[in-house]
Amino acid sequence: MPSLSDLKNSFSFQRRAKKVQSELKNIHVEAEASGVHVVVSAAMEIIEITVGPDVPRERIGDLLKDAMNRAMKKAQIVSAERMQGVMGELGLGMKS
Numbered sequence: 001m002p003s004l005s006d007l008k009n010s011f012s013f014q015r016r017a018k019k020v021q022s023e024l025k026n027i028h029v030e031a032e033a034s035g036v037h038v039v040v041s042a043a044m045e046i047i048e049i050t051v052g053p054d055v056p057r058e059r060i061g062d063l064l065k066d067a068m069n070r071a072m073k074k075a076q077i078v079s080a081e082r083m084q085g086v087m088g089e090l091g092l093g094m095k096s
Helices: 004-024 057-089
Strands: 028-033 036-041 046-051
Touching: 004 057, 028 057, 036 057, 046 057
Parallel strands: none
Antiparallel strands: 028 036, 036 046
């Protein structure tokens, strides 16, 4: 049976995690691939996609995929860093 301390830690973690998730929506990261510009939030939501007028139509798919993948990787890093901070605050951080 979980102790009162365990329950408090669990509630605190959930509350802090929800706050971080809300903050992640307001953190935007960008990536560009030869005229295709992508902005995503650290909560993994697409904010904006811009395709320059000089981008050849037949290349849009590949360039968009490249820019999206790079933007999502950046967003994952930001998200992981924020959540690691929450876990560290609660003494749940990973040890190397």
